[in-house]
Amino acid sequence: MGREPGLSVRLKLTLSYAGFLMLAGALLLAAVWVFLLRYVPDRAMLVVPDDTTPGVFPVRSSLLQVFTPRAAMVYGFLLVFGLVGGWILSGRMLAPLTRITEAARRAATGSLSHRIELEGRNDEFRELADAFDGMLTRLEARVAEQRRFAANASHELRTPLAITQTLLDVARNNRNGDPGELVDRLHAVNARAIDLTEALLLLSRADQRSFTREPVDLSLIAEEATETLLPFAEERGLTIETTGDVTPTVGSHALLLQLTTNLVHNAIVHNQPGQGTVWVTTGLRSRTVVLTVENTGEKLAPHFVSTLVEPFQRGAERRRSHDGDVGLGLGLAIVRSIAQAHDGTLTLLPRTEGGLRVTVELPATPPRHTGQRVSAAQGEPA
Structure with missing residues (x-):
C-alpha cells in the first residue's frame, strides 16, 4: 500500500521535546516578566555615595532593557538545547524499535532463524521484542513442519502413481495377461490414493478451522x-x-x-x-x-x-x-x-x-x- 512520505518518528519526538522545553521556558520568562511589571516600581530614589544630592531613576525600564535581550538569548539556547537533546534522547529510545524493524524486514525476506534478543530490564519495547521472537520461533517451526509435510505428502502421493504407471506398462507389454487382476490391483492402488487425498484435505480443513461450531x-x-x-x-x-x-x-x-x-x-x-x-x-x-x-x-x-x-x-x-x-x-x-x-x-x-x-x-x-x-x-x- 503506497503512502506519501512523512516525518520520521524520531524527528517528531525531537520537535515534541523541543516544543515542550520552549513552552516551559516561555512560561518561566513570562512569570519573570509579570514579576518585574508588578513588584518592581517604575521609579525609585537612589542615593549615590559621595553625592549629597539623591536622584530619581527609572528602575523598571532599565531592568526591562537589560532583561529582554538576555531572555531572548536564553530562549534561543533552550531551542538549540531542546532540538539537540531531543534528537539524542529520541534516538536512544527508538533504538530497540529499529532492531525490531530490521528483524521484521529480514523475516519478510524469508529468514526466520534470527532473533532480536533485546537485553535490559522489562519494558514495552522488550515485551514487543520478546513477543516478536516468540512469533518467529513458532513461524520457523510451522514452516519447517509444512516443508516436511509437503515433501512427505509428495512422496506418498508419488508411490501410488508410480505403481499405477508400472502396472500399465506391464499390461501394455503383456497384452495376453489377465485384465481382471490388473483392474483389481489398479482399483486397490487408486483407492489408497483417494484415501490419502481425502486425509490431506481433512487435515487442511482442520488446520484452517473452516468448520461450523455447534x-x-x-x-x-x-x-x-x-x-x-x-x-x-x-x-x-x-x-x-x-x-x-x-x-x-x-x-x-x-x-x-x-x-x-x-x-x-x-x-x-x-x-x-x-x-x-x-x-x-x-x-x-x-x-x-x-x-x-x-x-x-x-x-x-x-x-x-x-x-x-x-x-x-x-x-x-x-x-x-x-x-x-x-x-x-x-x-x-x-x-x-x-x-x-x-x-x-x-x-x-x-x-x-x-x-x-x-x-x-x-x-x-x-x-x-x-x-x-x-x-x-x-x-x-x-
Whole structure:
C-alpha cells in the first residue's frame, strides 16, 4: 500500500521535546516578566555615595532593557538545547524499535532463524521484542513442519502413481495377461490414493478451522465411533470397553467424530490380536472435557511415542499392521490438528503394561444434565 512520505518518528519526538522545553521556558520568562511589571516600581530614589544630592531613576525600564535581550538569548539556547537533546534522547529510545524493524524486514525476506534478543530490564519495547521472537520461533517451526509435510505428502502421493504407471506398462507389454487382476490391483492402488487425498484435505480443513461450531456431546460421539468400528474389532478378537460421563463441548460433530474414529481405529490396529482390549473413556473436569483411548499392545519407548503425531511418521515397527495393511501415517496428525482447531490438546503416553494411552482435552460447556454411560462390547454393540 503506497503512502506519501512523512516525518520520521524520531524527528517528531525531537520537535515534541523541543516544543515542550520552549513552552516551559516561555512560561518561566513570562512569570519573570509579570514579576518585574508588578513588584518592581517604575521609579525609585537612589542615593549615590559621595553625592549629597539623591536622584530619581527609572528602575523598571532599565531592568526591562537589560532583561529582554538576555531572555531572548536564553530562549534561543533552550531551542538549540531542546532540538539537540531531543534528537539524542529520541534516538536512544527508538533504538530497540529499529532492531525490531530490521528483524521484521529480514523475516519478510524469508529468514526466520534470527532473533532480536533485546537485553535490559522489562519494558514495552522488550515485551514487543520478546513477543516478536516468540512469533518467529513458532513461524520457523510451522514452516519447517509444512516443508516436511509437503515433501512427505509428495512422496506418498508419488508411490501410488508410480505403481499405477508400472502396472500399465506391464499390461501394455503383456497384452495376453489377465485384465481382471490388473483392474483389481489398479482399483486397490487408486483407492489408497483417494484415501490419502481425502486425509490431506481433512487435515487442511482442520488446520484452517473452516468448520461450523455447534454444541456436541463427546460421550455420544465416542459411542458412535466405537459402534462403527465394533465389527472391525470383532474380526481381530478384540474387546472395546466404553465408560464415560456426559461431556458437553462446542465444535464440529463431523471432525470430532473423525478424531474419535481415528483414535479407536489406531487402538484396534496396533493391538494384540485375539486377546487385546481397547478402553474408551470420556470425563468432565472443571473447565474441560476429556476423551481417553487406551489399548494393549507392545511396549513403546517414550521418544518413539512423541514422533507419532508427525505426518507420515509411522515408525518402522508400526508401519505395517498384523494383517498386512499399511497405514497412511496421518491418523494421529489429523487428531492433533482437529484438537488444536477446537482449542484443545493432545497427549500421548506409553502404558507401562504395553500399548498406548491417548488423551484429548477440549474446552467444556455447561451441561444441561449429568449422567453416566458404561458399556462393554465383544460381539455385541457398545
